[in-house]
Amino acid sequence: MKEKQNMKQIIAIVGPTASGKTALSIKLAKALNTEIISADSRQFYKEMQIGTAVPEPDELAAAKHHFIQNKSIFDDYTVGDYEQNFLQLTNQLFQTKDTLILVGGSGLYIDAACKGLDNLPGKNEQIRKELTHNLNEKGIESLQQQLQALDPDYYQKIDYKNPHRLIRAIEILLQSGGKKMADLHQKKAERDFKTIYIGLTGERSLLYDRINKRVDIMINQGLVNEAKNLLSYRNINALQTVGYKELFSYFDGTYDLNFAISEIKKNTRRFAKRQLTWFRKNPEIKWFDIAYDLEEILKYLEMRNDLS
Numbered sequence: 013m014k015e016k017q018n019m020k021q022i023i024a025i026v027g028p029t030a031s032g033k034t035a036l037s038i039k040l041a042k043a044l045n046t047e048i049i050s051a052d053s054r055q056f057y058k059e060m061q062i063g064t065a066v067p068e069p070d071e072l073a074a075a076k077h078h079f080i081q082n083k084s085i086f087d088d089y090t091v092g093d094y095e096q097n098f099l100q101l102t103n104q105l106f107q108t109k110d111t112l113i114l115v116g117g118s119g120l121y122i123d124a125a126c127k128g129l130d131n132l133p134g135k136n137e138q139i140r141k142e143l144t145h146n147l148n149e150k151g152i153e154s155l156q157q158q159l160q161a162l163d164p165d166y167y168q169k170i171d172y173k174n175p176h177r178l179i180r181a182i183e184i185l186l187q188s189g190g191k192k193m194a195d196l197h198q199k200k201a202e203r204d205f206k207t208i209y210i211g212l213t214g215e216r217s218l219l220y221d222r223i224n225k226r227v228d229i230m231i232n233q234g235l236v237n238e239a240k241n242l243l244s245y246r247n248i249n250a251l252q253t254v255g256y257k258e259l260f261s262y263f264d265g266t267y268d269l270n271f272a273i274s275e276i277k278k279n280t281r282r283f284a285k286r287q288l289t290w291f292r293k294n295p296e297i298k299w300f301d302i303a304y305d306l307e308e309i310l311k312y313l314e315m316r317n318d319l320s
Contacts, residue, residue, distance in 0.1 A: 020106045020205040023313070024051075024122055025115040026291050027212035028284035030222040032302050034067050036212060037115040039306055041075035046109050049101065050079040051116030051125055053094070054253055057085045059242060062235045063255035065226065075113075085242070085250040095124040102205065114207075119290035128201025133187035143179045158182055166193040169290060171283070174252040208316060210309060211291055214302035220281050222302075227277045230255065236262075236269070254279045 023040060025033050037048050050056070054064040058081040066081060078101055083089050105112055114125060123129075146154045155178040160167040162185045171177050181193070188196060213219070239259035242251060246260050255276050262272035291297055300309060 020102075020109075021111050022102070022114050022126060022205050022207045023111060024126060024207050024209045025113065025212070026119070026122055026209060026297060027117065028219060028287040029065070029117050029280060030226050030284070031212040031214065031219065032304075033115050033117065033212055034065075034071060036210070036304070036306075036309070037113050038067075038071055038074045040309070041113050043306070043310060044111050044113075046111050046113060047076040047078065047105060048113045048115060049098065049125075050077060051094075051098075051114055051118055051121040053091070053116075053118040053121050054250075055080055055116075056083040056089065056094075057081065057250050058083070059085050060238070060250065060256070062230050062233050062238045063253075065230070085245060085248050091120055091124050092129055094121055095129055098125045106205070117287050119287065126203065126207040128203070130196050132184050132196060136183055136187060139183050139186055140179060143182055147175050147179070152178070155179065155182065159185075162186075163192045169286060171253075171286070173257070173279075176249045176252055207296070208313065209294060209297040210312075211297040211299040212302050212304065213288065213299055218302070219284060223280050223284060224277050227255075227273065227280060231273060235259070239263075254283055 023044075025037050025040070027033055040046075041048050052064070054060060055066050056079060057064070061081065067077065072080065079094075079097070102112060114122065116122060143155065146158075152173070152175050155175060156167070156172050159170070159172070159178055159182050162182065166181060166185075170181055184196065185191075185193070235255065236259060239256050240263060242256065243260060243263055245251060246256075251257075251260075258267065258272045258275040258279065261267045261275075262269055267275065298312060
């Protein structure tokens with residue numbers, strides 16, 4: 013392991029959706045003459061542009077970005093794959109850069125990049141087959157109840173409306189010998205860089221207002237048509253996410269459009285709450301208000317003696 017003062021560094025910008033992470037990452041990348049790596053697991057997919065709030069063309073042009081729309085929803089891409097891709101990329105970029113910006117609201121992907129993944133059990137086809145059968149016969153509620161019984165703390169963090177996530181979590185726990193997810197996520201891999209965490213947050217009412225406005229913008233940009241074009245692929249794991257699931261219910265006739273939009277807003281707010289729950293467990297994060305002063309953040313970074 014390199015001596016701390018000689019190590020390269022990652023500045024990880026985290027926080028809930030609509031908190032301004034993209035804008036801050038671009039400002040810091042320009043100020044520090046560096047590049048941006050995305051850790052937003054929804055923005056990897058090129059078919060999902062509007063509903064995942066991919067940075068605008070002018071934002072992408074303002075600083076070099078990596079891992080934005082670089083995959084297809086048809087690709088089998090895991091957080092383990094992301095960790096390996098991230099390490100390969102940083103090894104390359106650190107040849108010419110001392111500092112890189114990592115940005116995203118996907119806490120698991122941030123952790124995989126900066127701390128490494130745990131040695132979680134792999135796929136168990138028999139368990140997965142049984143859980144899939146339960147899903148088809150008894151509905152998603154049966155999986156929710158099972159996960160809640162196995163690990164109530166993790167149940168509060170996970171997207172419990174995503175059957176694929178539920179099945180994977182139960183599959184892991186059933187093979188863990190009674191351990192909880194918190195126990196399984198204790199291991200940290202050594203990294204040849206240090207990480208400074210910057211978090212963005214704000215008053216709940218302000219954050220929720222920003223979320224609601226962002227959803228309205230997405231609708232105006234054509235989210236309904238984007239989701240309609242993906243309807244036939246609705247069972248793909250990448251599409252089990254807020255903004256698409258609700259519109260699929262609209263196309264089914266279960267929701268009318270106004271209700272579907274209101275559900276997108278509600279579920280995005282819930283998603284933001286889960287993001288904050290995840291990140292607030294990391295004591296290394298220095299939190300700033302969404303109405304931050306860039307100079308204040310730069311001074312904090314300098315105070316850490318990480319930009320000398």
